[in-house]
């Protein structure tokens with residue numbers, strides 16, 4: 001603490017006259033206002049119409065309602081555990097520890113798209129799989145995938161505008177067809193992506209579905225060379241087209257639980273390697289047929305748990321939690337997803353956790 | 366080491382001045398990155414990847430700075446400051462030091478409670494310092510915001526007081542911390 005001894009008095013300047021004192025006081029005020037203004041500008045307080053993570057999640061909440069403790073999207077889910085056996089082939093693409101030969105533990109969560117944690121299962125609802133690979137050096141790889149071969153929206157703005165356009169009209173209970181048509185007209189890439197999605201009939205269950213990263217990632221090898229990849233989990237369980245005959249509210253989840261109790265479920269992890277010129281910033285576009293695919297190992301999921309008892313409920317499957325050797329591409333969805341998942345996670349983290357649709361007794365053998 | 370010489374005006378010693386401006390740059394950058402990243406979709410990942418290691422660097426530098434201050438002779442307060450002003454000035458320094466220490470610890474702690482890997486760069490990451498609890502995360506996350514805003518307000522008060530003294534009272538307050546050597550008038 002500075003000592004209180006008095007410094008030499010000749011340091012002081014003569015007092016200012018009233019007028020110039022006022023001018024200088026005003027100057028101090030202006031400088032302070034500029035600093036405060038700069039801070040407000042950086043924090044987005046001066047641009048109330050900009051799309052922020054908070055506003056995006058507000059829109060999910062308006063569409064799906066607020067369900068205490070649940071994810072704002074992919075709200076209905078069940079948790080799983082297992083392991084990943086790397087065959088070492090991935091080291092050709094990335095130095096990430098997960099691709100060294102060997103086994104790492106995995107925890108994950110199957111989910112249905114949408115903000116309602118008690119929604120009735122439907123074959124046409126998007127199915128998701130979030131995974132966390134715990135690597136031996138303490139690093140983690142997290143990924144959230146869906147069973148669609150392409151994503152309908154090229155950037156977060158398009159997704160958001162589609163949410164706005166598909167808001168049900170209070171009179172009809174259906175989205176306004178004019179708004180939907182306007183959205184389609186201004187988003188030809190969405191129309192094309194939806195055509196691709198419609199040409200793939202959904203499989204009969206969670207266990208025989210393929211799951212796609214959709215977004216491209218940049219893989220960095222030990223020698224520093226990098227390539228762009230997208231990955232796919234290809235089910236070992238044989239494909240069967242869904243009939244949708246079941247009337248049971250939770251038929252997709254119940255079948256998953258029954259099948260995992262019978263035998264461990266397995267998926268091959270395939271890395272599709274981009275050629276120069278393949279779009280890495282647009283998940284609505286498929287890469288051309290015949291791209292090299294590297295089989296990097298096998299995912300095995302052998303136990304299932306309700307969200308209520310699994311630590312996976314409290315994980316944010318942020319697609320940008322990546323080990324060294326994997327990095328985001330220039331796909332604008334990636335940073336946006338990371339920001340928005342963080343916002344959704346922070347909101348649900350502080351809420352009391354209500355019972356899940358898939359209860360602990362439902363997952364028992 | 367000496368704070369005032371017969372030829373110069375009283376000044377903080379060189380290491381204190383160096384650490385002050387180094388940290389001022391780091392802290393203002395951190396506050397800007399912090400508020401910008403939580404409002405951004407496109408730059409969120411880049412900014413948060415800078416925010417974590419820079420915040421931990423602040424934690425390290427503030428410890429060094431605190432120890433350095435302890436071993437430095439501080440220049441006396443200028444006579445233009447009343448005893449209340451001196452009390453407020455000292456209290457604000459205590460507040461600034463406390464926030465600079467606590468805020469990065471809360472950042473580290475909240476990511477620990479949420480069981481995020483606390484990546485600094487490449488495969489280098491920190492160990493968790495708190496148990497896995499999302500309720501604890503939510504509480505610390507809110508605290509991180511509140512204390513960061515408080516730090517910003519404390520900085521504004523600090524900056525305003527320095528400007529006031531330098532431009533209105535004209536006691537040469539700024540030169541006490543100026544990066545260059547202050548000369549007698």
Ligand code: HEM
Nearest residue numbers: 071073074109128129130144145146156213214317344345
């Ligand atoms: C801008 C585009 C997207 C937005 C705004 C968005 C939004 C969200 C939100 C808010 C959550 C809840 C996060 C949480 O609370 O933990 C979520 C979960 C999820 N998302 Fe997305 N998403 C987007 C794109 C994608 C894409 C491209 C995929 C697949 C490749 C995907 C797959 C998933 C999955 C599987 C989950 C559930 C993960 C879990 O079980 O925790 N999302 N999404």
Ligand code: HEM
Nearest residue numbers: 342395396399400403417420421423468469472473510513
């Ligand atoms: C002096 C040091 C620090 C300052 C001034 C600071 C400042 C900030 C500010 C202003 C925000 C935005 C708060 C809001 O508007 O909600 C923020 C958020 C955040 N900070 Fe810090 N911080 C510091 C240290 C750290 C450290 C050391 C870490 C982690 C190791 C950290 C991790 C985070 C995270 C994860 C977020 C929120 C991201 C999100 O919600 O998506 N901070 N910080």
Ligand code: HEM
Nearest residue numbers: 381385388389392393434458461520524527538539541542
């Ligand atoms: C551009 C902005 C800044 C200016 C012009 C400035 C100026 C000064 C001056 C002139 C002093 C000496 C006060 C005295 O005579 O007793 C001082 C001290 C101090 N300042 Fe700043 N400062 C700035 C930013 C900051 C920031 C951002 C922090 C906090 C991180 C900070 C923390 C301190 C502390 C703790 C002291 C007490 C001396 C010490 O322990 O180093 N300053 N500042």
